[in-house]
Amino acid sequence: MNEQDKEILHVKRLLSSKSAEIRTLNEGQHFKNAERTRDEHAAVGKSWKEFWQIFTLEDFPDTCPFCGEPLQVNEIDGCHIKIAGFLEGSWSSKKYIIPGHHGCNMQLGDEFDARIGIKAVEAIEK
Numbered sequence: 628m629n630e631q632d633k634e635i636l637h638v639k640r641l642l643s644s645k646s647a648e649i650r651t652l653n654e655g656q657h658f659k660n661a662e663r664t665r666d667e668h669a670a671v672g673k674s675w676k677e678f679w680q681i682f683t684l685e686d687f688p689d690t691c692p693f694c695g696e697p698l699q700v701n702e703i704d705g706c707h708i709k710i711a712g713f714l715e716g717s718w719s720s721k722k723y724i725i726p727g728h729h730g731c732n733m734q735l736g737d738e739f740d741a742r743i744g745i746k747a748v749e750a751i752e753k
């Protein structure tokens with residue numbers, strides 16, 4: 628991402644005056660795909676994919692956090708996840724967004740160990 632792209636994303640966030648919690652998902656950390664309804668739209672940005680970038684100001688990873696396979700920008704979804712809690716079988720009450728394959732995003736309810744470290748942005752709905 629060049630400086631101009633970054634500036635545009637930054638301005639989008641400022642204009643929205645929204646804030647979202649950002650957590651770091653470490654490599655090996657446990658998470659699961661979160662169910663969502665089709666009518667949940669990102670509060671900022673034109674998609675959940677752009678939403679992630681607006682709040683992280685980072686390039687998309689070239690490895691999918693779900694499967695560890697190469698990730699091309701055009702196949703990325705902004706995926707809703709829940710992060711495992713300290714207690715066995717407990718999950719974060721909030722949903723977070725991370726980039727990943729569309730196909731990986733479709734495996735609703737499946738559990739994963741993060742294949743790379745990645746920032747997870749609290750999903751703020753419209």
Ligand SMILES: [Zn+2]
Nearest residue numbers: 691694728731
């Ligand atoms: Zn994947």
